[in-house]
Amino acid sequence: MTVSVISAGFQTTVQDCGRVGLRKFGVTPGGALDPISLRLANLLIGNLECTAGLECVSGRLRLRFHDERILAWSGGEFEVRVGDNLVPILHCARVSTDAEIEILPQRHGRAWLAISGGINVPEILGSRATDLRAHFGGWEGRALRDGDELPLGVESELCARVRDEIADQVSDWSAPRFVGRGKLLRIIRGKNWDDSMGRKLLAQTFRVAMNSDRMGLRLDGEEIAPASRRELVSEAVTPGTIQLPPSGAPVILLQGCQTIGGYPKIAHVITVDLGYAAQLQPLHEVGFELIELEEARQLLREREREIALFRAGLEARFG
């Protein structure tokens, strides 16, 4: 079975949790820019949490289904409709044969749509994620276009049981929604952090530059002078790394980033806040709050524990 893309929106891609263990080949983890949002949406409808779904950015995405499915979405401020029914964030909705769904951003940001059975494109290097930069994975290695027909996978028994529990069109249960701190992203020190650069990073509100993408957010603000002009030896970088190129304008690396870089690593956005960074679009404002490494790790452990509890709760109810 397939789902028809009537209107592809802008930069809509097939994404899952990305490629693991391939950095030594220069292959970026990639996948959903906010993996937690995709995982929660998948869990809600009975999919495995890293099943491939769609990452929506802007423009109006319209899909038509040809069989019965259930779906859920998460992410920024979007309006999602199945026919005339509004689907609130992190709720499940039934989709009947020939139904149309519409996803419309209310504000610039990103949303992740999970469909029961998942988008069944071929796995490449262990993942169905689209790598837009290297043009592979996902649907033909590219963003969706009007008229594409995406193959859907077979629903699990769990999906079917979840569907049976939805009395009306939309479920009366939902997944936990994790909210960020508005414009503030929490960071920890990077190995090239120094206090004078750090003060400049923490003291100002930056604006996301136009040339930002899935690789990284370039930030406009008061220039931060690097501590030394010495060229650094290229080494590993990772999503969340804040690099400081010679221009003095910091760059926050996102999930689609390269695997190694030579610019100073002044800080890292903590993993639990990366999903909020993924919502930032050009002209948005962003600032930083410094926390300690151990706190960042504790927050991540707690976040994973909450997701595990949610998963266990669903299994107890439907399993």
Added chain:
Amino acid sequence: MKIDPLGDSALIINLADKISDSSGLLARVLSAAETIERAKLPGVIDVTSSYESVAVFFQITQLGPDFEDRIRALIASAGVRVSGKRRRVEIPVCYDEEFALDLKRVANHTSLTPDAIVALHSSAEYTVACIGFMPGFPFLAGLPQPLCVPRLESPRTKVSAGSVAIANAQAGVYPLESPGGWNVLGRTPLQLFRVNESPPTLLQPGDYVHFRRITRAEFDVFKQ
């Protein structure tokens, strides 16, 4: 050995010391990366290396309390990778004007003739220090000193796949079409990144690489 956090879910371990030269250091780095990968410590999801350092990526919820100590112990036990294990890979390159976009620029910078540049570039032995920047892109150490030329002042928005290029003390090959600021000297018909093969890259860290000059006609034959 200096261990730093790389965000909240990875460590980066720098192995540079006062004694090792760059090839000795690279050998220790590759050996350390291999040893950590083989140990399959609980929670470790990825291990990668570059010129001086190894990075270890993990899932925090599965990590043991003595993780950093175990990494230290593994690196201490790793020693130096035996160079006999390394592969030698020959990369055919067509240096014709059509592909050698920056041969003149390099000639101006170095006061060498284009033929002398090609002769130097294709006679050296290189070592793959790491793969990065894009899938399959090899960072090659061993560029002859006279060929050290800075990057382009403004990067090209499009460099063709297969472009063989140099920048500062490094040599490399663009596996895919991409923007780039390195000086392009020629083009190889080989595919350096193949998504459907295992491993997906033609080159691995530690491989020895030679460039061999081919004609335009040979290039076309290879392409087929």
